[in-house]
Amino acid sequence: MRRVIRARGCACGALAALVAGLAVGPAAAATIVADHFGMNDPLGEGFLLGGAPPPLGGGVTDGPVDDGGTPAWAFDDASTGQASVLWYDRPIPGAAIAVGNGSGWTLTSTLRVFETDGAFGTIFAGYLDGSTGWQMNFSRTDTGETLVQLPTSFFGGSTDVLVPADDLYHTYDLIFDPIAGSADFFVDGVERLSDYTGFSDYLPIGGDEVARFGAGSSSGTGMGHFNAMRLTIVPEPASALLLGFGLAGLALGRARG
Secondary structure, eight states, X not given: OOXXXXXXXXXXXXXXXXXXXXXXXXXXXXXXXXXXETTOOGGGGTOEEEXXXXXXXXXXXXXXXXXXXXXXXXXXXXXXXXXXXXXXXXXXXHHXXXXXXXXXXXXXXXXXXXXXXXXXXXXXXXXXXXXXXXXXXEEEOTTSOEEEEEESSTTSOEEEEEEOSOSOXXXXXXXEETTTTEEEEEETTEEEEEEEOOBSOOOOTTOXXXXXEEEOOTTOOEXXXXXXXXXXXXXXXXXXXXXXXXXXXXXXXXHHO
């Protein structure tokens, strides 16, 4: 597959509207701080190329695909060569992280998982908040089920959930509860696991305050088609304006660069 890279522009007007919207009203709605959808190039959605691009990242291809009428961004990791990993990072402003830690956030991925060799983190989506990593690893078992691993360590160890065998897209959510300090895991809106506490021993490869998705294991092979990947937070009214200015500042700095 050929990866298409589009020029990035400044979304200053849209962000100004976001800031204004956050400042109005007695309560603030959930705010999207990272968002990929369908066949859109992640580089045009505010993501940065992460992992190990070619030649180090050789063996991993990515690009848009029409998957039987479902638009998606595909990752195909066909190599177990050194550093054969490729993902996309969306930097998250510190103000947004603080608000999410205080009032809650949701990490959502809608994808179809193809045959993998079961390696840890071959296809994944995650969120690093500067101190804790929250991640969903996806693979297929020999009998066709989708295996979702919620890592308890960057170097291995996880809590696992099996999804019945099929070839369909499913939506996976991690929903963080700031009172409990943990996240609950949902598949297609049904809670499958509670009190996931993430992991704190991760390596800040490419940044440690990001939402990311892609292919993350140089020791494994596999394929995943992401129809969507999103990080949302639910700011308290008093924090909404601070969050809006943080997002706007990030975009303006990117435009000047």
